[in-house]
Amino acid sequence: MINNDIKNIISEIENEYQKDIKLLNHNSLYLKYLGKKGVINSQFKEIQNLTQDLKIELAKKLNILKINIEKEIAEIETLEKSSKNELFDMTIPVSPTVSGNLHPITIVTRDLYQFFHYYGFSVFDGPEIEDDKHNFEMMGVPENHPARELQDTLYIMEPEALLRTQTSSIEARELEKQTPPIRFVTAGKVYRNETESKSNGAVFYQFQGVCVNKNITLTNLKWIFEKSLKFILGENTKIRFRSKYYPEVEPGLSPDIQCTFCKGDGCEICKNRGWIEIAGGGMIHAKTLEMSGIDPKQYSGFAFGWGLDRIAMARFNIKDIRLLMNGNIIYTNQK
């Protein structure tokens, strides 16, 4: 054996040790290198077979290595112990880690998407710049119809290019594109040419649902209204159903919820009605289905919709609807 070999032996042990420091804790390291059957002791046993000079040389180097490794393992042990047991004042005041937030409308919309997903409703989207056909005509509001006064429209170029006044325009497009069975929900911004106030915005969010197939009736609409309104407003919500006019449905069927403040007796919040109009709906008008290329004698469908802003306001205790979209939301965990 020549000196180089001794060097190699030491080197090999060192290299392996360097790798192991990263992988093993101090106990395992001790066992592997310094234990009775460890690497260093095994090496000592082997040098019995060498000449006297080499024996002394290698033994010296092995001992140095052993001492270094011992020292290091002891340090590692101290480090491990202290990082487990180090005591310090844990009552120190700190700021919570900043986390991101989703917008209240997104949160409410997502909850609804998830709910409706369970019942087989996919999600679709549509353009915000619309034409007269999809925003009005297909929804039972031809030119000059009295129902046009329900919505003041923002035009890019009257009458053909406008900003959609209801998410029903998405319904119109999807009814045209799809063939039954059709089942989806959608949500999005709608635009009105109205002055903003505490309770009304010029831009707000609507949620809409559509279901078209054979054998779809008002019983199904009533059922999905009951389920979804209780989901979003609470299991104890009292709901009543009555016919209500919307040009895009016939028969119309819409829910009112009992005012939680006066329990139906009438108070300021519910304008003395005792009940609050919450949504609109009904069987999709035969003309709408026809215009979409769906035979209204073979298929029937329901459509429903409600505003998302009030739901978000109620859930997050927002008193002024304009706060939702005027850039003034301050999330308290952002400071």
Next chain:
Amino acid sequence: MKIPLNWLNNYIKLEHTPEEIGDILTNLEFMQDGPIIDNVLDIEVRQNRPDMLSIIGTAREYSAYINKKVNYPEQLENIEVEWNEPKDNLKVLNKEKVRRFCTIEINNIKVTKSPEHIKSALKSYGIPSINNVVDITNFVMLEYGIPLHAFDYKKLKKTADNAILTIRNAKNDEVFETWQKTKLTLSSNDLVVADAEKPVAIAGIIGGANSDIDEKTTHIILEGAVYDHSTIRKTSLKHGLRTDASTRHEKILNPEMVDTAIKRALKLIQNNCNGNILKIEDFYSPKANITSIDFNIFEIQRLGGIYVDPEEAISLLERLGFKIIDHKNAIGIDKNIIVVHVPAWRTDVDIEASLVEEVLRLKGYDQIPFEQIPSIAPDYATPKDLQLEEKIRDILMSLGASEHITIPIVKFSNKNNQIKLENPLNAEINGLRTSIRETLSIALERNQKAGNKNIKLFEVGKIFKQLKVGKYTEEKRIETLYSFKNLSNKEMFAKHVKPDFLSLLNSLGIDNANWIEKENHLKYYVEKNHIANLFSNGYEIIIQNLLNCVDVSNIPAVKIETTLSQKIIEEMSFIIDKNQSLGKISDVIKESSDNISSVEISDLYEDAKLGLEKASITLKVIFKDIDMNLTKKSIEEIKNKAIDVLSNMGIKLRN
């Protein structure tokens, strides 16, 4: 619509308390709109039911509910005067805007106070009593929902060539004074009733100052009309004139109902004002036909979901005033067809589905059971871009960013192919945004003002552009904006903006993005897809293009190391020119070995000692040693290779 219950009682004997009547009407479709005050019920009436803007309309609904007959008031029958076409008294110039205009010329009128029952009825509704003639026109309008008007014949200016009353378009800038003495400037879009000289009424809306009935009047023309409802609505909106007449005329009225209203008024005039009918001239074109619907009773089950027996359906419809003309009873429950004639006052019923609603609302919507959707759900079809959007929201939230929604309407500035709005509420909000940061910056400023030091915002929304006149596009974008009060722009970019952006790319599974330097941003692309723009204070994601480069179902992309490896970190410092692209230096180093996983800046500073246009940069080079094969020697070799290349570029290693 206010329904004074004492008045209602004249047409149907009330069997319920006021509160109960309010509930009954609410459940029939007409929601009670406030508390009952002084025995007056207020109900909401929507665009489809102009017949319900009348007391008798409500009587019909209530009587259908309690299954009793309406007590219709007396009319004048047996009118002996000939019913003529327009001749001397009437000329209709604008026939497309007028459906019917019926004039009755009456003399020997005695104008006095109205009888007590008419005065109190009007008072309970809230209209003041004027005199017997005017009161009768208002009274009948509220009874039947058809507005009537009376002109003082003697006050009308006449010439030989003109009819007494002409229905025509106003002339542009023609001035009109209402009976309330308000002056208005009209245009040719407005329809007027005129004498030989000037307009004496804005058709369907309001009467004029100089032809109204007073105590000296003895000779009148009574008129009842139906116009093109959209003309009335437009005029009403333009001049801000909302009257009891206009709210009715802007809905769809049946011209047949004019007969009913006129005959009722004539009876009241006969009873209370004397009067002798001289002439009747009636423009009525086109005549209204009876709406007849072949109603398959099975539709009630097909649309409503409950079985209603044909006898019951027929009974319910008859109670509401529908007439069943025929019953075609074929074999099979789905072949039970009845021929239904729609009463004249119902202009909203024209299809079978309308009759289904009539049957069910009178039967009671509470009778409709709740039933699950009977069919299996169609396949999941949510488009990928919507799925991607949601995932990006989550990633941004995990990076500590907060979502805002801002209104996409801004002040028009004609830049970037911006779209202009034709009829904005005011000139400050007359364009659509061409970038999200235009409006999201409002939220950023607000957060800064609120004292927040470290701000990360994002918005998901549309931007809009005009390609050419009549052709518009909109695109979904996601944009972030950052603001860190205590950092310089450069620091914020290097510590937060770019690292977050790269983290986002990682989460999206994108590891092959390239960038091009533009004036104030980096344009990121994957192959030919322009996926994002990186700005100094945020980044913009182009969803449609990104869609081509990601696997939506594999986001967030998680990569797990499957072999043992270690990280070795080496630092290298260089002296560079101030305007040197650091990206290039980093690329050279990365290219010198496959084992280099990343290069980051750990320090960058300027010092006069280095030279005027020079700076010192320290880079942290991270080697990934898979299977633990790298030796100190091989690492040195790799470093030297990079140093050589950089040296040839004029970038010297710093000692």
